[in-house]
Amino acid sequence: MDISSHTAHSKATAPSTRLHSHADSAEHSSTNRSHVNKTHQPSSTSAATGGTAVLKHAPFGRGSAYSLLSWLLTIFVAGFGGLLRIWRLSEPRAVVFDETYYVKDAWTMLMTGEARDWPKTITLSDTTSTIDKLFASGNTDQWLPTAEYVVHPPIGKWLISLGLKFFGGATNIAAWRISVAIAGIIAIAILMRVALRLFHNLPIAVLAGVLMSVDGVGITMSRTGLLDNFIMVFALGAFSMLLIHRDWARERLREQYAIDASARSARWIPSTSRFDRDHPLLLVAKGPRLAFSWWRFAAAILLGLATGVKWSGIYFFAVFCVLSVVWDAWERRRVGYARWLHTGLLRDAPLTALYMLPLLALTYVASWTGWFLHSDSYMHDWAANHPGEGVTWLPDTLRSFVQYHIQMWKFHTTLDTPHNYMANPLTWPLQIRPTSFYWERVSGHPGLCSLQPQSQCVAAVTSLGNPLIWWIGSACALALLVLAILRKYDWRMWAVWAGFLGGWLPWAQYMHRTTFTFYSIVILPWIILAICAMADWLRHHASKRIWQFSIGIPLGAILVISAFFYPIWTAMPVPYEFWLSHMWFQSWI
Incomplete structure (x- = not known):
């Protein structure tokens, strides 16, 4: 009609x-449809x-979202998270896990414009040392003139190189990691503003920032010169936009x-x-x-x-x-x-x-501008050496560029080399197999080791999330999915799940591939938003006292657990028995 x-x-x-x-939230009133005018x-x-x-x-509660208090709290919480990330940033004083690729690539990109190869070992004064040990000791100019075969695009390494440039170069170990630390701090601030825009409640926004500040994956990935923190902050920034x-x-x-x-x-x-x-x-x-x-x-x-x-x-x-x-x-x-x-x-x-x-x-x-500008970049001359091959209608440089990407694609889709800490992507939200970035015995009994002088002193960096954050967040995500299906029109629930759809579920197609739990840093913001969404649901469906207890008790437990795990997230020297007390499951060792 x-x-x-x-x-x-x-x-x-x-x-x-x-x-x-x-x-x-698109929740409708209980108005009966029979009240609609029959004509x-x-x-x-x-x-x-x-x-x-x-x-x-107001589209999202400007009175709270743009209040001075909300911005002051954003700065305060991000500053708190920043302290956890920057304090002792140069520890451990060693090349940690995949820093062997990304930090050294970033350094040669800064020095020569492109990533360069490095020898595995070097003999100096009749002493043979690994290149990583020499690099960490300050001998940072031993790269080879040949181009490095890199299997990831260059943005992350260029960002690491900015830290190297402005914070003392490769001889300052903190400079290797300062860029990822800054990215982690920015992510805390963005997440708080996202939570405020989604839920229009300042305590829930503060909750989001605090959880991001104290989570173990967030802390370790902000203290190690790897790439995934940058993906997370760019994706979260785009989500905010x-x-x-x-x-x-x-x-x-x-x-x-x-x-x-x-x-x-x-x-x-x-x-x-x-x-x-x-x-x-x-x-x-x-x-x-x-x-x-x-x-x-x-x-x-x-x-x-x-x-x-x-x-x-x-x-x-x-x-x-x-x-x-x-x-x-x-x-x-x-x-x-x-x-x-x-x-x-x-x-x-x-x-x-x-x-x-x-x-x-x-x-x-x-x-990839650096690759295009340097004729000695990896595979830059592939087209000249392979006439009539590849995408022949493209100019030689673009033909080489495409072929390089084909080679990268083959690497990523066929990588199945066994690794002690490889983890099935489906297990990431539960942190079943965390990644050990670093574990070494420490001579003497410095720091906390002095409390137990008869014990072996060790230092570790274990990329393990705060168990309560990840377990509660996973449960909340499932509950949100059920609520979203039943209610069908609360857009915020689907917004939270969008982070999982973009950052986690695509990995299900690579079940055979060598993957690691630390990749889950990209879904950490949405794990936390799932908790915040359920907190907001309780705020509207439970009494004030129940809501306060439901938030306060788990948050207190989370803070205690983070304080307990912080030493093994940051390579603090601890007694071996203390480290072992954190290994709640065999799969965590």
């Missing part, structure tokens, strides 16, 4: 727009009035809806969906274009940078872009537009892809 309004008083007969108060006539509330109310409605885009799009839709609903030519059709109880009549209009915003533009660049660290960043791009388009389409429906699916998916989605895909590609290719 199509209802047209052509009278001069049509402005007084447009459907009212109901404002949602519960963090824009499908529009509500008597004026569009002008409704439009004014819409324009006055897309949340801001969503708020911007919602405001624009509401403003335009007020205008369209007040038009003399406005047409309405009855809704037949249970999701539209607040809008028994839907407006037949296209509404505004939402495809482009500078927030989405920034998100595409950040996701291009994430992909420029490791290829796994592209999974975040795919999931987040789909999520953002669906958000916009669904918001059209919630505001009251009839052609929400057609407009959102057939008009806005292609336009969004039209600029976000090229931005991703251009950002990624730009990250």
